Each structure stands twice: as C-alpha cells, then as structure tokens.
Amino acid sequence: MIIAVPLKQVPDLVEDLTLDASGTGLDYESLKLKLNEFDDHALEEALLLKESVPGTVVVALAVSGSEAERMLFTALAKGADRAVKLTGVDANADNRLLAQAFAAAIAQTGGELVLAGVQSAGDRDGQLGPLLAARLGAPVVSVVTHVTLSGSAVTFRKEYAGGLMAEFEAQAPVVLGIQAARQAPRYAAVSKVRQVQQTAKLETLSVTAAPAPGGKVVALAPPARGQGAKMLGKATELLAVLKDKGVV
C-alpha cells in the first residue's frame, strides 16, 4: 500500500508573529517557519506502518517553499521512500488551495492511505485532511491514533474528549487526520539529512489550484486581553500567592 503524507510549513509559534503590510496576513518573509508538528506525527505513524507491513511505501509531499527541501530531505533521512516537491502554488496559501494541490499530486503519486496532521496553526478555512479528502472523493476521520494495516483494511482509533475513543475500520482509500503517532517522532541527525541531500533527489510535480471561497480576512491581531494576569517578578512573590491561596 502507498501511504501519502502531506507536509506543511507553519510559523514557529515560539517566535513573535509579524503581520504583512495589509495587516490581515502574516509577513511570511520575516517569520521562522517549521514543519507542522502534527504532520511529523503523521509521518512517524506512516514510517511505523512501513516497518511493520512489508510492501508499504511512504511518499512525503510538500509544496515548494522555504522549508520544503528541509522537510522532504528529513523525511527521506527518516525512512520515507519518495519525496515529492509540488510547484505552482504558494506554500503559505490557505488550506482550501493546498488541498487541491495535494489532491492533484496524490492522484499522480498514488496514496490509498493519506495520513495528514490533524490540524495546523493557521487553519482559518478548515483543516487540511478533511478538505483534501473531499478533493480525493475519499472518506476522512480526524483526531486519529493507533493505525494498523491488514491488506486494504485500515484500523484506527478516533479520540473524543475526556479520553473517550472509538475504534473504526476503513477500506482504503481513506484520509486520516493524525493526532499522535504511537511513539514520539524519530529524530534525523543533521549529518544524516545532509548526506541524503547529497545523494537523493526530490521528485517535482507541477500542480494548479483555483481560489476557493474562504471569505475575506478583514482583521488579524492579538486577541484583546481584558485585564490579563497580575505579573510577578520573583519566586518569593509566587510563593506569597501560593500561601495566600492556602496551597502552602
């Protein structure tokens, strides 16, 4: 079975987010971008399936952008079989657009099972997995863990709130929005990635996508904070609060 894993670059939320001149979008030029962490979990789950089921092929895909090569070579270094760079669309576009791009690519690369990260930081117009599934004409199940394969049958768990879960079985093709892999995503050493970069080649696919109705962003700003927290300067002040609240 071919497992397709779309990888998305997103702003690193540890950094300050700066807006562009319009004030309604991010200034991607100045932002530190990184792989969406849920996509890393999706890739890990795909690699674990590859290791447990002979004949499984993992194809990583990313839209050409500042992080695409790093994400794709890292995926190869971790054990992905193929890495495909998509050109023709903006890597920082909304998900409605990215979903079309990934769907067009997966139609060519194959991917009976698509493992996408359950969500990403800027999903204003919906999460990628469900939008991609709609484009592929495949069913989608989100917030998924514990994926197993048996022939074309895919078994997995969907997490609800409070630890409640449901087990489902699907016949591929199906798109799953991965919440977490069974183990923490593996690490690829920089030296290994560099080595792969020198020896492996990325495949390139040209894709097109038409703007989808997503509404128009009219404002983007840090949320109004209300009164906010009373800021403390020292651990002694924190201790005083704990004492005041009867903790110590």
Add this chain to the structure above:
Amino acid sequence: MGDVLVMAEHLDGALTEITFEMLAQGKSLAGQLGGKLTALLVGGTDGMAAQLGAAERVYVVPGDANFHPQAHGAALRAAVQAHSPQLVMIGSTATGMDLAGPLASALNLPLAAYCTALAWENGSLRATAQLFGGKLEAITDLGAGPCVVMAMSGIASAEEGRQAGKPALEPLAAPATDGKVTFKRLIQPEQADVDITAKDVLVAIGRGIGKKEDIEVAQELADKLGAALAASRPIIDAGWLPKSRQVGKSGLKVKPKVYLALGISGAPEHIEGMKGAGTIIAVNSDQHAPIFAVAHYGMVADLFDVCEELMELL
C-alpha cells in the same frame, strides 16, 4: 434563506455542551436574519430530539447510536442541499472536523474554523477565530451566506441553549453511503492512577519542560505542594505522561482551586480544559504567551529557575 442549521453532536449517548452553545448562538443569529433555527440530529438515542427545544424545528435522520463520519456527513449534506440554510453551525470538535471541511468543499461554501464569536454586520456574517495557538485573532467576512462555521466551546452559554420547547420534528431519510468506514466500538477512558479532576491543586507542564527526564523537577514541586501533576497535549502525545493526565479539549476538564501552569503557552484547546480553575498562575518564558490572558498571576521566567527557587523557599 435566513435559516440557521445547527449540527447536533452526541457522544456516548448524550448531547454535548457545544450543541447547546450553538443553539443559543444560532437562535440569536436566526432572529437577526428573520429565519428559523433548525437542528439536525443524526442517530443518537431516544429522547435526544426533545432536548433540542431551543430550535424551532429538528430534522431527525435515523442512524446508529454512535457517531459515524460518513453517515453523519451524508445526512448533513443532504439536509443542507434540500433546505438551503444561510448558516450551518458545526462544533469545532473531533466529530465536527470530519463534517465541516467535506461539506464546505462539496458544496463550494466558505468555511471559517475555530470561531469564538459570530455577528451579522451590514448583511454579511463576520466570524472571529482564534488562530496560531491563540496568539492571533482573525475576523473573516463570510459574505451573505450560505456559509459554514465551526464553533469553539464557549461561543455562547450552553444554559441558554438548553431550553424546554416542542420543536417540530421533521424526519429525513438517511442517505446511503458506500460503507467504506465501519464503526467497531467505543473505548471508555482508561482507569487513572490519579484523578486530576478531583485535585485541589494541579501543577501542569507543557512543551516548555523540554525533555522527559526534566518532568521530575515539576513532579518534585507538585509533591511538595501536595498537588497532582497534569500536562498539556504535547507532553501526552510525546508519550511522557499517560492520557489520564491531559488537560484540554481532547483530555480532561479540570477546576482545581489552584492551577500552576509551567511552560504552557495556552493554546485554545488547553484553555478550554482549565479556564474554570479558581486561581491560575502561569510561568512562561514567552511574555506574549496566550496563557497570560487567562491567568490571574503570571511570571515571565524560565520554569526550571522558578521550580528551583520555590523548592529552596519551601
């Protein structure tokens, strides 16, 4: 046109809070539009439709007791196609995620996710959404409709939406699906070694803890304070603590007297699980971390420095 359709969500035999919150919000929007508030109930258990009294009308589609992505998705799409509501409201939840994107995509409607507020202004719907881990808020103009929104927990008062009433029940046929997805079973939450929902004091750790070995530092502080150790999602997903310790949307909702958050940025999904705590104290090295917006006390500092100093003082 002018109608608002709310997708009723039920889990494990009960309608969820977000359903009633959406009914409350939907009722006020339908009022402004001069339309009807309708709920769509797919499957579920006896008596559920009668609990949707805030709605004027309930479309009832026969189905299983449990959520099924394909069956619920097909029923929702058929209802929207047949009745053309101006606004479709779906919960920003694990089930809602399976429904909203495919619906919007199939019918080519605008979709706004993670909505915390909705308002009609000058003939178009404006959706406020929390994005980028709660660091930014976007207002999207969705036009005059029809459109689809995913509502975050807290969008309106569930109490307001929990009204008695006698909505007109209108049965709709269950559309056929290809049956490629099969529901197997519900898995109840695992038995926890510690019940974090029953503790007066919680020390909660997030991504800022950095590595598994360093959890010990927070555990020692928790022990000293007579508190239990809880965590945000990344710690659970990394496998560093069991699921029973997770606070947030996909974890547990907690209301301790004191919640000490160490290295937790405060993504909306986490806030949903702990905003009801009596006193929230947050320690984070990022002064812009959204957690400081909900905390009562905050400290911009390295959590390890704070833990060490507190241990010395205690």
